[in-house]
Amino acid sequence: MLYRENGQFKQSYHADLQIFPVLQDRVAIQLLLVLAFVAVPFVASDYAFRAILIPFLILSLAAMGLNILVGYCGQISLGTGAFMAIGAYAAYNLQVRIDGMPLLVALIGGGLCATVFGVLFGIPSLRIRGLYLAVATLAAQFFTDWFTNRVPWVTNNSSSGSVSVRELSLFGMAVETPAQKYLLCLSIVVVFGLLCKNLVRGAIGRQWMAIRDMDVAAAVIGIRPVYAKLSAFAVSSFVVGVAGALWGFVHLGSWEPAAFSIDRSFQLLFMVIIGGLGSISGAFFGAAFIVLLPLLLNYVPHWLGLPLSTATASHLEHMIFGALIVFFLIVEPHGLARLWLTAREKLRLWPFPH
C-alpha cells in the first residue's frame, strides 16, 4: 500500500536516472530533510545535539567514506582512524598557521591532505589484496599514531601533544551553539552524501564495483585497476579526512592522538559491515546502530529501575553488543540497509503477499 508504484511511469531518461525513482521515497527523503533542517534545531536538546546527533552525523560521513573503499571497491582498510587523524591534524595546522583561514577551506584542506596520504597508502593495493591489504593499511594507523605523537610540528609544538581549535566561524558567523554545529555537520553530510551517491552510480562507481567483484575480469573489459583502486582510495580518504576534521573541530574541540586510535578504525569497519557493505544508506544505519545502541543499553536498565553498577552496565554493554553483531552477521550479512530494502519490497506488495 505504502509503496504501491501504480501509475508511476518514467517518460524520460532523466526521470529514469533519478536517485530516488519512486515517488514515495522522494517524498520521504524530502520530509526527512525538512525535519532535519527545520524541525530538529528547534526541538532537540543540547544533550541530543552534542551526544547523539553530531557524533552520529560525523561518524556517518566517515562510514560513508570507508564504505566507498570497502563496500564499493572491495579494498579492506583498517586505517580509517589514521585517515581521520590526518584530516583533523591537517585542518588544525591550516587554521593555526594561516591567519584568517576560513573554516570550510580548512576542513576541505584537511580532506585533501588525507587524500594524498590515502593514495600513498593505497599504492600497495595494486599488488596485494584482501587480508594482506588490511594489514598494510594497519601500517597507516601505526604510522599516524607515531607521527601525531612524536613530531612536535604536527601539534604546533604543544607541550602536552594535544591540540585545541580556536572558535569556529563560517562566513563571519560564529558557529557556537550545538544547534549551529549540528546544522554545519548536517549540511556537509548532505552535500557529501549526494556527491558520493552520484559517484557510485556513475562510471567510476561501476569501475569500482567491477574491481570489487573480480579484478581480472574488470581488467579484461578495459578497466584500469590502477586508476580504479587509487581513485577509490582517494575519494574514500577525502571523505574520511573531512569527517576526521569535523570530529576534531566540531565534536571534540580539542583532542589527543588517542581520539583517532585503532579502536576508531574498528568501530567504523563495524559500522560499514553492520550498516551494509556497498550502500550509502548503510553508512547511516551503521552509525546510528553504533552510536545509539550503547546509549540505549545504558539507559534501558536505568529506566526500568534496575540498580546496575556502572561497571556491570559497561560489561553488559560489551557483551550484548558483541552478541548483536554476531547475530546480525548471521541473519543478514548484507547489513541493516539490506533489511530496510527487504522491508520496502514487502511494503510494495502489502497487504497482499505472494
Add this chain to the structure above:
Amino acid sequence: MKFGSFALTAAAVAAAMSFSVAPTAAQAQAAEQFVPLLVYRTGQFAPLGIPWADGKQDYLKLINARDGGVNGVKLVFEECETAYDAAKGVECYERLKGKGTGASGFDPQSTGITFAVTDKAFNDKVAIQTMGYGLSQSVDGTVFEWNFPLLGTYWTAADVMIQDILKKEKGNLKGKKIALVYHDSPYGKEPIPLLQKRAAKDGFELVMFPVTPPGVEQKSTWLQIRQQRPDYVLFWSAGVMTPAGIREAQASGFPREKMYAIWWAGSDHDVKDIGAGAKGYNAITIHNSAARDKVHDDLKKFVYDKGQGTASDASQVGVMAHTRGMMISMLQVEAIRAAQEKFGKGKTLTPEQVKWGFENLDLTPERLKALGFGEIMRPVKTSCSNHMGTDWARIVQWDGGKWNITSDWYQADQALIDPLVKEMSAKYAKDKNIKPRSC
C-alpha cells in the same frame, strides 16, 4: 443536581491539588545537590580507576550518612562510565551537566577528557575539578576561569621529584643524567617543559623515553636505559604500564630506589603483586595521600559497617587511590559548603555558585582536622587568580609490604613554575581569543 456535580468536581480537584502539593512541599524541605561522577571502571586503566571511583562515591555516601548532607542538603550522585575515552567522556559530560540541580563540578578523571570538556565548560559555566592532573597551566584562574587543578599539577610534581633527588645528591646535579620514562600521550608529556627548565637550571642531562600506550611492552626502553645508565628515572606511567615497568627495571637491574613515580603510578595495586621486587620504589603523593586518618574510621563506621560501601570489601579503604578519590569528593563537598556560606545555607546551588566555592576554598588546619583529613592534607586556600591552592607533596617508598613516608613536606619552586604557568596560559589565551579577567 448541577450544583452537586460542581461541588463534587471541586472536591476532587481540591483533593488532587493537595496530593500534588504535598510531594512538592516535601521536596522543598529536602534540598538536594547533584554531583556527577565520571569514572572508568573498565578499560586499560581500570585497576587505578576502580578504587578511585569507589573513593569518590564513598565520601559522598559518608557525608549523607554521617551529616545528613551539606547543611542538610542531601548529595545525590550518578556515575557515568568513560572507559578513559574522550568521546565517551564528552557524552557523559553532556548527559550529566544539566541533571537535577545542575552539576556541581566535574572531575573528568582523564587528561584527554579534561581537554575535550574545557571549552564546553566555559560556555556551560560548570567547574572542572582536576586534582593532580589536567592542564598544568590552568592554575592561572584569570584565563582558565572554570578549571581547578587543585592541590598540584604535573609540573609541581616533577619539580618536587627533582628537589628530592637534589637532596639525595647533596644539592648538586651537575653532570648527572635523569631519564623520563613516560606514557606517550598528553598525560605523559605534561612534565616535559618544566623538566627542561629544571635541567637548564640545575645542569643535569634530561633523556626521554616515550612508551607507546598501553605500555605493556617496555623491553626496548629498559634495554636503552641499561645502555645509557641514567642516575635516576622519573616514571610517568599509568595503568598496566606501571607493573610492567617495575618488572622490567627489576629484570634489567635498574635500582628501584632510583625510580620516582608520579602519583597515579604509585598506588598499592601497582606494587603489591610484585612485592619485594618493587622494594625501594619511590612515588610522590598529592599532599600525603598515603596516610590514614579519622575519615577512614568514619567511613568504616558509617558506611561499610552498614553494608553500604561502594568497594567490594572494606580492605580497599585506605588504599592510596581510594583516599585520593575521597580527597576529590571532599574538595567538591567543601566547595559546596563554602558556596552555601555565601549564597544561603541549606539551599540547592547552581553550578555557577559552586564554582564560586571552588574559587574561595579555605581549608585551615583546624577545618581539615575536623573533617578527618588532618594527617592527609595541609592547609589549602584558593583564589580567583590561583586555582590550584597549595601544592604540598611528599615522597613515599615501598618497602615490599607497605608505603613509608621518606621525605619531609615539599612545595614546588614557584620562581620556576609561575613564569611557566603565565607563559603557557598567555599562549592559550591568545590561541583561543580569551581576554584574561582581572582578579
